[in-house]
Amino acid sequence: MAKKRASSSKGSETIRSCANIRSKKHPDVRCTYPAAHGEFCARHHKNPTRFQEKSSLEHVKSQTQILAIQAIQRWWRLYVGFLRFSKQGPATNTPTVSENQTDIYTLESIHAIPLIYRWSYPDSKRHIWLFDVRSLSMTRAQDSRELLLNPYTREPILEKHESHFQHRCTWLRARKYCIVHSQDVELSTEQLWHQQILDVTMKYDMLGYHTCIHWFEELNTRQLMAFYIELWELWFYRLHLNSEIKHQVIPNWNSRTTPLFKWSPGELLYRVERRWWQKVLLDILDRFVSSAVLKEHRVLGALYGMTGFAVVSQTVREQYHWLVEIQETM
Numbered sequence: 001m002a003k004k005r006a007s008s009s010k011g012s013e014t015i016r017s018c019a020n021i022r023s024k025k026h027p028d029v030r031c032t033y034p035a036a037h038g039e040f041c042a043r044h045h046k047n048p049t050r051f052q053e054k055s056s057l058e059h060v061k062s063q064t065q066i067l068a069i070q071a072i073q074r075w076w077r078l079y080v081g082f083l084r085f086s087k088q089g090p091a092t093n094t095p096t097v098s099e100n101q102t103d104i105y106t107l108e109s110i111h112a113i114p115l116i117y118r119w120s121y122p123d124s125k126r127h128i129w130l131f132d133v134r135s136l137s138m139t140r141a142q143d144s145r146e147l148l149l150n151p152y153t154r155e156p157i158l159e160k161h162e163s164h165f166q167h168r169c170t171w172l173r174a175r176k177y178c179i180v181h182s183q184d185v186e187l188s189t190e191q192l193w194h195q196q197i198l199d200v201t202m203k204y205d206m207l208g209y210h211t212c213i214h215w216f217e218e219l220n221t222r223q224l225m226a227f228y229i230e231l232w233e234l235w236f237y238r239l240h241l242n243s244e245i246k247h248q249v250i251p252n253w254n255s256r257t258t259p260l261f262k263w264s265p266g267e268l269l270y271r272v273e274r275r276w277w278q279k280v281l282l283d284i285l286d287r288f289v290s291s292a293v294l295k296e297h298r299v300l301g302a303l304y305g306m307t308g309f310a311v312v313s314q315t316v317r318e319q320y321h322w323l324v325e326i327q328e329t330m
């Protein structure tokens with residue numbers, strides 16, 4: 001029980017809370033489960049009753065004011081429809097125009113995809129496709145190819161559409177929408193962990209380094225240790241980075257409270273839990289690509305992360321052989 005509470009409090013940091021009322025009996029309290037299905041939890045997403053804070057609008061009484069509010073609401077509905085079209089693509093409001101009528105991952109009708117998760121694009125033949133962002137991002141993170149392919153036609157998705165899709169993912173994650181599929185009310189520790197890895201791989205994707213979730217997950221403890229040591233050596237010695245560039249890539253890298261490397265390699269030889277190592281490394285890899293103010297410095301951070309990754313992972317070396325060629329000349 002204590003363990004369960006711990007995992008749900010961890011969840012609240014990375015996933016938003018359900019927007020529903022707790023129950024018909026308790027309409028004045030908000031549901032506390034994580035919103036694993038967009039705005040709502042698994043219990044409430046099929047038949048939601050949105051929780052509303054008591055607002056000042058309730059005091060508005062006059063007929064003119066009510067009519068004005070209704071006009072504004074009508075305008076908003078139109079405007080939101082237009083916004084969805086431009087941010088989520090042509091079939092978002094009208095799924096019937098899509099070539100595919102079921103989702104690639106859940107195999108359910110695309111009409112069942114929550115609005116917030118819909119993303120669609122036209123291919124080279126002007127056929128329109130509609131996806132659940134969660135399905136496409138999961139398939140993407142499991143695919144080692146550099147190009148994003150349409151899963152139905154195997155045709156590469158143009159870069160402008162891919163970056164449109166990545167922006168949608170980033171937009172959703174910035175608002176703590178969960179982008180892994182979940183059937184349960186509580187997200188399991190494993191699902192939350194997947195969400196965390198996905199968050200980091202998406203950042204590398206945005207900077208031009210596609211990584212596959214398995215590449216990281218398949219590293220054993222020994223490789224993870226070597227990865228840490230490699231990054232530590234690259235950062236301190238091998239790349240001959242001056243302090244100016246270090247601060248541009250990770251401004252607070254040597255802060256007293258949250259240093260980039262909390263331990264020197266010698267202090268870590270006795271840590272043997274794989275998950276502990278994975279968390280330490282995921283945190284470092286994340287800081288490489290999310291600390292800098294300028295994109296060019298985040299791109300450099302991604303290059304450092306990938307360089308260390310290539311040293312310990314055969315799969316990464318095969319995908320990014322030019323990284324190894326740089327290494328050999330250092």
Ligand SMILES: [Zn+2]
Nearest residue numbers: 018031041044
């Ligand atoms: Zn709920």
